[in-house]
Structure formats: C-alpha cells, structure tokens
Amino acid sequence: MKLNRRMFLATTASAAVLTALAACAKNGSGSSGSTAGVPTAAPDELQDGGTLRFGIATAPANWNAATVDGNVVDVRLVMKFVAPYVVDWAEDGKATPNPDFLTKLEAAEVSGKTVVTVAVNEKATWGNGRKWDSEDIKVFFDHVKDSSYSWASVEGIDKVEKVEIVDKQTAKVTFNSIYPDWSNALAGITPRELMADAKTFNESMAGATKFNNDYFAGPFKIKSYDESKQVITLERNDKWWGATPKLETVTLHVLDDSAMGQAFANKEIDVLDYIFSADVYQQASGRDDAEVRQNTGLQWRHIMFNASSGPLADKAVRQAITRACDREAIAASDLAGLPVDAKKTLMGNRFFLPVQEGYQDNSTSWGHDVEAAKKLLDGAGWVAGSDGVRAKDGTKLELVMTIPSNAPVATNEANLLQKQLGEIGIKLSVSTVEIDKYFPEYLNKKNYALTAFTTENTQYPLANVGQYYASTSQSNYTGLSVPEVDQYVAKIGSTPDGAERNKLANDLDKILWENVFNIPIYQRMQLTAVPKTLRNFGAQGLASFRPESIGYVKS
Numbered sequence: 001m002k003l004n005r006r007m008f009l010a011t012t013a014s015a016a017v018l019t020a021l022a023a024c025a026k027n028g029s030g031s032s033g034s035t036a037g038v039p040t041a042a043p044d045e046l047q048d049g050g051t052l053r054f055g056i057a058t059a060p061a062n063w064n065a066a067t068v069d070g071n072v073v074d075v076r077l078v079m080k081f082v083a084p085y086v087v088d089w090a091e092d093g094k095a096t097p098n099p100d101f102l103t104k105l106e107a108a109e110v111s112g113k114t115v116v117t118v119a120v121n122e123k124a125t126w127g128n129g130r131k132w133d134s135e136d137i138k139v140f141f142d143h144v145k146d147s148s149y150s151w152a153s154v155e156g157i158d159k160v161e162k163v164e165i166v167d168k169q170t171a172k173v174t175f176n177s178i179y180p181d182w183s184n185a186l187a188g189i190t191p192r193e194l195m196a197d198a199k200t201f202n203e204s205m206a207g208a209t210k211f212n213n214d215y216f217a218g219p220f221k222i223k224s225y226d227e228s229k230q231v232i233t234l235e236r237n238d239k240w241w242g243a244t245p246k247l248e249t250v251t252l253h254v255l256d257d258s259a260m261g262q263a264f265a266n267k268e269i270d271v272l273d274y275i276f277s278a279d280v281y282q283q284a285s286g287r288d289d290a291e292v293r294q295n296t297g298l299q300w301r302h303i304m305f306n307a308s309s310g311p312l313a314d315k316a317v318r319q320a321i322t323r324a325c326d327r328e329a330i331a332a333s334d335l336a337g338l339p340v341d342a343k344k345t346l347m348g349n350r351f352f353l354p355v356q357e358g359y360q361d362n363s364t365s366w367g368h369d370v371e372a373a374k375k376l377l378d379g380a381g382w383v384a385g386s387d388g389v390r391a392k393d394g395t396k397l398e399l400v401m402t403i404p405s406n407a408p409v410a411t412n413e414a415n416l417l418q419k420q421l422g423e424i425g426i427k428l429s430v431s432t433v434e435i436d437k438y439f440p441e442y443l444n445k446k447n448y449a450l451t452a453f454t455t456e457n458t459q460y461p462l463a464n465v466g467q468y469y470a471s472t473s474q475s476n477y478t479g480l481s482v483p484e485v486d487q488y489v490a491k492i493g494s495t496p497d498g499a500e501r502n503k504l505a506n507d508l509d510k511i512l513w514e515n516v517f518n519i520p521i522y523q524r525m526q527l528t529a530v531p532k533t534l535r536n537f538g539a540q541g542l543a544s545f546r547p548e549s550i551g552y553v554k555s
Contacts, residue, residue, distance in 0.1 A: 037091075037295050038543065041535035046551035049248045052534070055255045055269040059230055061440050063205035063212070063222075064194065068474050069440050070205070071152035073456055074252070081220040081234050081250055081547045082213070084124070087187050093459035093542040095183040100124070100242040101132075104170070107182050113161070114175040114182045122169055123241040126191045127213035127221060134171040138163040139192035141173070148198035153467045153475055156185045159493060178496035181463040191215055213237075219245045219548040230254035246551030256406035256435075264290070264529060272529040273539075274299055274454075276409055278337020284529035294339075295539035296355050297526035298457045300347050301334070301409070303417070303519040304468075306446050308479025311397055316380035317426075318516035321450075322366050323373035324424045330416050331522035334409055340525050347520035350468075350512055351461050351505045354523055358461065358502035362509045363520070373424045382425070390425035398427040402448040404438040413452045413521075443477050454524065459542050462505055465492050469508075469517055478517045485511060 056077065062070035065079050079085075086101040097105035104119035124132040141160045143149055161176040175182060194215045195201060205212055213221045221237040234250040255263055261280030263269045265287055274297065275281050284292055303325065311317050331342040344354070348361030382390040382397055390397040401417065403410040411430075418428045428450075433442055442448045458464075466489035467473055471481035488508035495501045512518075528539040536549040 037293065038538040038540060038545070039293075039535055041551070041553055043243065043246065043549070043551075045553055046246045046535060047554050048246060048551075050246070050552050051249045051251060052247050052271065052537075052550060053269045054250070054252045054271045055260045055263055056232075056252045057254070057257060058436050059208040059225070059232075059254050060211070061206070061208070061436070063210065064201065064215075066152060066190070067150045067202060067206075068152045068444050069150070071475075072439065078222070078232060078234070078252065079216075079218075080545070082216040082218040082222055082237070084189055084217045085187060085544060086189055087183055087544075088546070089459050089542055089544040091541060091543045095187070095459065098546075101189070105183070105186065109178060110174075113177060114179045116173045116175075116182055116186060117166070117170065118173060118186060119170040120189070121241075125217060125239045125241060126193075127216050127237075127239060128191070128193065129239065130191070132189065132191075132217070133168050134165050136189055136192050137171040137173065138165060139195050140190045143195050143201070146198065150198075150202040151474060153464060153473055155466050155470070155473070155489070156181055156463050156493065160185065177494040179494065180496055180498070180501065181460045184458070184460040184463040191217075219243075219546075220250060223249075240548075243548050245548040247547075250547075258406050258408060270531055270534070271537075273526070274524055275338070275527040275529060276334070276524060281338055281527065287529070289531055289533075290529055291532050293528045293530060293538035295526040295528075295541040296353075297524040298353070298541070299454045299524040299526075300353065300457070301331075301413075301452065301454050301521040301524065302347070302350075303413070303450060303452045303521065304443075304477050305450055305516060305518060306448050306477065306479060307517075308446055310449065311392075311395065311399065312449055314380055315515060316376045317382070317397070319366075319514075320373040320376040320380075320424060321421060321426070322513075322516055322519050323369045323376065324420050324426070325417060325519055326368045326420055327363075327519070327521050328368070329420075330413055333412055333416060335522070338525075338527070342522065345522040345525070347522055349506070350509050350518070350520055351465060352502075353457065353461075356461060358505065360506050362506060362513055366513050370423050377424060377426075384425045388422075388425055389427045396427070397425060398429070399449045400429050400431050401450040401452075402431045402433055402438075402442055403451060404435040405432050406435060410452050417450075444474075446477060446479055452521075462492055462501055465489050465505060465508065469512060480515065480517055482511070482515055485515070 056074040058074055060075045064070045065075045084101050086098055087095040088098050089095055101121055101124055103121055104117055107114055107116045118137060120132040141163050144154050144157050159175045159179050161174050164172040166172055209225055211222045219237055219240050220234040223233040223235040225232050232252040236245050261283035264272045265283040272284050275284060305312050305318055307313050331346055335342045348363035349359055352359035377390055382392045384390050401414045403414050414430045421428045467475050469485050470489045471486055492501055492504045526539040530538055533552045535553055537545050
C-alpha cells in the first residue's frame, strides 16, 4: 500500500509519505528511450482531445481525501484532477499561488505570529455552482480541532489561531506562532458545505460509488465509477473557468500490482508511476511507443509496528527486530533488476530523504546485528524454547505480518523478514488480506502486529512530523504515546529557523529509532513510464502539474 503524507496521509498496495527534495527534475527531450523529469510543450503544440489512462491499486473507500480512509495515494491522484490545489510547486519545491484559484497569497510576521492574506479568484466555482468566498476558508478552520471529524491529520492546520473575513473574496489567517510551512496549511480549499457537520465530512462520500462533484472544483470532474469494470472516468468540468483541458478524458482502472506492467505493455493503460520491480521495468521499457522518465523519488518503504498490545508492546522486542532486520538485503532484493543502486537508497531518517538538506543517517546504532538482537531479547527475559521459539511468562514470541493481496514487494519483504527473525527466535507468520480492506479494516483499526508499506512525502519535510508519531494523531498506527515525541513535534512546528528545525527533527528521529515506531528501509526512485508523445507530465519529483496542460503532441 502507499500512504501520502502531505497535509494528510495516503496509501495503496505498495504504500508511501511526502517530503521536500532538492531540485532534481529536468525537462527531457521527449526522444525515444528514457528521459529525465517532465518534457514540456506549449498549448498550441498539443492535440485537442485524447485520453490518459492510469492504473491504480484500490477503489476509493472515501472520496474525501481529508479523512483517514480517504487519505490514500490513489484518491489523491484523482483529486489532483478534480479538486483545487491552490498553489503550484516548482522543481525545487517552492510554492506559488495558482492564479486560477487565488489572486493573493501573502504572509507576514506580526507580533511573533505568521499572518497570511488569502484572496480567492472571483471566477472560481464549486461543482454545485456556488462561487468561492472567504467563508469557505473560515469554516474549514473552524472545524479543524473538532475530534468528531475523521481527520487523517490536523498537523499544521491546527496551528491556525483565527480566520478573519476581510471581504467576500479575502480572508486573513493568523497562526498561533511563526509557522514556516504556512503555505502547506493553505494548499487546498474546501467548500463549506462539506464541512457542515461531522457526518457530512466523514460519511457523505464514503464508498466507491459515492463521489459528489458538488464538493470539487478543478479542470476535470468525475463522470462515473463503473463498479463491475472498476474504472473511474473523469471528464472536462463544464464549470471550469480556466484554460480548457487538452485531454478530453482521464480514466483510472483498478488493477492488481501484479497486473500493472502487463496492462501497460498491452497499451491498456498509459501511466506506470513508481515502477518498483524488474519485471515491470522490462515490460515498460519494451513498449515501442513509450519511455521511462526518471526523477528523484518522494516515496520510501518502511516496516510499521502495532505496539499497543502483545509482545510488540515490549520495546526490547521492537529493538531486537530492528537489529535482526537486514535492511540492505531487503532493499537489494526489492530493487533487483532496476537501474538503481540499492545501497544509496537506504533510509536512516524518517523525515528527510537521502538527497535532501537536513538528512543525516540516524540508524548507525540500529544496524543489522543478530547477536545484538539476541542479547536484547535475553535481557528482556525472552527465553528460547526447545522448538527455538522464545517465550516469556508462558507467552511465545509469535507474530503475524499483515500484508495486502497481490502486492509482490510486501510479500518479498515479509518472506525475508520471516527468515531474519527466525534467526533470533521470533516466529513470524504472514497473513494476506484483501487490498481494499487493508487500510480501513486493518491499519486504521490497529488490527495488525507488523506490516510494510510505502509513504510518499510532500514538498514540506517537517510539516507533518507527528502524523505517524504524535499520540493524538489518528494516523499513529503504532498506538505508542511518548511524551518526549509530542514535545518535539510541537517544537518543530513552531520553530522558524530552518537549521534549528532540521536539528530538532534529527533529534526526534533518534528518539523514534530508540522507541521503534517503525523501521525505515529505502527510498524509491521515481521511474514513470508514459507514451513518448505525452507532455507536461511524467516523473514530477517535487514539481506539481496542471491537469489542463497535460496532452499529446500533434502528429
């Protein structure tokens, strides 16, 4: 599964979180073979019409991406076409307002607080036909601290102290301190109708067939979800006020991970993002009208623990698993056959990716060491039995790793970890569950012991440091509550100096290694296969894309 960590979180069968990378994307030439980044073209160079077909791992459990169940990468992808992302991100991750949505987005420091003036475009129109106004901004923040709303995360947006209405289009948003990541908190706008009450927010779009275009405002709208074929179809939004999209339709077909490569090779879909297996890479590279575009990736794999009960509530057990886990072997196995140096992708940090300013390897005391792992278990009173499985107070050290169906990477990791833990006397079995139920029924309800998924970072590495780790976050899958972690999360969120924030984040990361909320494994490079003629879309890196600008070059 993939989780998306922006203002919120997200997931699919090979899971992911989002952070800010150094500028790496470069415009390619669009020639045959592979190219870096995103080849661009002006509107008059592109065809009018055409379809772009994606493969996705799951049908939406909730079309409201701000909820726990809706904050998954596949839903986020749909939202990039139909919902307002009111800022654009450049190749270096810098945010600027999108003039189709905002006419002003300016921040100032006033009496030790960040104050942002936001003005919405008077042409901006919600799907229900109502024009945007400043009340949309105010009503959203009025409910951020209401726990009856099923927020995936409120980190960052909960720092808004008040919203003042200046006029019909303009609002003044005051944070409770200096907040460096203020643009992240204001990167999207939600219609006040969706915020009306908790039931509407939580349930009005819960279910694959329950999308509602009234709540969206983008260049495209959702035309249909075919339940039998499991295909989402997007079409041009007749209420869109900006440039007419070059594409006529966008489709998203729910497919098993194992079927994605063949579907692309057969020209049944047009996009394979984050290729992560050698077989799929070969299938994509072999398609005669396609190319693989490359960029520094935002995704990273990790193993997550549920430490709320059972043997994993024992910190020594989690630490022993960390020492027994051969992360380099797992990365090498997962990435075999890809044009990637596995050793260079190993993650020693939960917040910064290896290419980012601020990154330091905090895993040096937690490297692979079988004897150290055994000593940790010995010291905690877990004694090996005649069958080789350790036990304590009559409880055997037997664990279950829950993984989604048809997820070959997770299966590979589970099999490797099973052997590695067996060396230290931990019996690990593997339970495969339906992919559509993996997050809502297992992760979100903490109905698991161990699992592995991908997190996809955003342009803001420190905007959501508490999403997995703060005791109050609904996306804290571990069930752990560590006061020192909460204190660091609060400090990072209110410290204006960049160097000091980086230091605090690394100090927090060391605490997380000690307490073992999860085990970072490796960063994924972004390998995106698309037709050679496609422009203004590809391996985006930190950059965002304008849906209306995507299209095929004229023949």
